[in-house]
Amino acid sequence: MVRNCTIPRRNKAPNPSCRTRTILLVDMDSFFSSIEMVEHPELVGLPVVVGADPKDGTGRGVVSTCSYEAREYGIRSGMPISKAYRLCPDARFLPVDMALYQTVSARIMKILRSYAYADKFQKVSIDEAFLDVKADDFEDAAGIARNIKKEILAKEKLISSIGIGPNKLVAKIASDIQKPDGLTVVTPGVVQEFLDPMPVTKIPGIGKKTEKTLKSMGIETIRDLRTYDVRKLVPGFGKWGYQMHDLACGIDESEVKEDFTVKSVGRELTFDEDTADPGVILDSIDALAGETIAALIETGYLFRTVSVKVRFEDFDTHTRARSIGFMSSDLKLVADISKKLVREFIGEKKIRLIGVRLSSLRKADTRQTSIDEFIR
């Protein structure tokens, strides 16, 4: 069922000569577990947890996603799988089948892209995308959104939530307020009224740390931020002070466009048992380096920075990074640097998780057939 919560428009768009944008953020509802339900219809209505193997409560790793029924038991994404098992041992626990989710995602993105105006389409994640649609007004845009929801439901048997606004910021926030199966339209005239009462953390980029700083300045809601003297934000936040003040005023002129750049590639491993054994740790680094390089080569990028992440048994987490003076895709280099970086953490304290990440990426020269040639 589509619940349409349209906040009535009060003002016409300020400048009729330029196109008022109607931007949609389409977000699939509990994407991975919903796909599993389509694959296994017998699971519909049951608490389903997708993630690491719970191994009767002794399993390691985390919940990747879960059904709304599982959420009723307090289970959440990112929670240790052992805790999820304690909360609901009768839930159906399924492994993550990323290849399947990616295939379904590609089909959904194709549907979404077909609704975008002049190719203004931007995939945000595996189950989320912005579309700039060609609509006469917001009512028309809501009709398009309903058609999108209908088409996805008919073709994939999956439900989605859509937010519509005059910019990406508003569309994104609107998509989140009526999940699942939501459709929320925020017209230009009511943007401020819509944003004002929300906590500042609704603004993308304002995380826990910024939230704390703002709170110490007496800023908790978007209204507090909007009415704060922007000049007083600059000493603490620099350029970001202006940007977040703009966002609080509902101003976001960023275009809907596809970002093809890959920022980083990485792989992590949670040990079945915490370990301080140098042999096990260094062998695992070798394996992770191999997987990470394979993923990098698949993207067609070269790296310049290698970083490692170490999480100890007490969840104390550290990262270390090193940059080299040239672009590379050399496995041995990644393995050697990662091992050098991780050695600092090998000692008394047992390690729970390690990871290898490659960043400062640049597209490999297409004329360069042999990457080895390039780095030597």
Ligand SMILES: [Mg+2]
């Ligand atoms: Mg989603």
